[in-house]
Amino acid sequence: MFDIGASELLVIAIVAIVVIGPKDMPLALRTAGRWIGKMRRISAHFRSGLDAMIREAEMEEMDRKWREQNEAIMAKYPADQMTPLEAPSAESAPANTATAEARSDASGAESERENAAPEGAEGTPESDRKEV
Numbered sequence: 001m002f003d004i005g006a007s008e009l010l011v012i013a014i015v016a017i018v019v020i021g022p023k024d025m026p027l028a029l030r031t032a033g034r035w036i037g038k039m040r041r042i043s044a045h046f047r048s049g050l051d052a053m054i055r056e057a058e059m060e061e062m063d064r065k066w067r068e069q070n071e072a073i074m075a076k077y078p079a080d081q082m083t084p085l086e087a088p089s090a091e092s093a094p095a096n097t098a099t100a101e102a103r104s105d106a107s108g109a110e111s112e113r114e115n116a117a118p119e120g121a122e123g124t125p126e127s128d129r130k131e132v
Contacts, residue, residue: 016028
């Protein structure tokens with residue numbers, strides 16, 4: 001951001017040691033660190049606010065485009081010109097009936113398998129009783 005090189009940082013450090021002194025240097029660095037942290041938090045908050053405003057503007061733009069497209073479609077196909085779909089013809093009816101019968105047969109076979117006794121079962125509890 002400021003494009004400060006290593007040699008420039010070294011000059012700043014030497015001047016700081018001479019001006020501030022080695023005794024007060026830790027306190028000065030701690031204070032500088034707090035200020036830098038505060039500036040970073042403020043800039044992050046500002047950046048997140050800008051991002052939110054940009055997202056909101058993009059959403060408004062998309063909503064506007066959607067409304068325009070919807071109006072164009074509604075103008076092209078008005079509701080009063082819409083007609084209901086036609087009933088299926090007689091030729092396709094037997095094929096649909098056969099398909100429906102096949103589905104019902106398959107579901108019936110599945111329910112019979114579910115109700116059947118598991119493999120290896122000897123019998124019902126009544127048959128397991130021993131006669132005395």
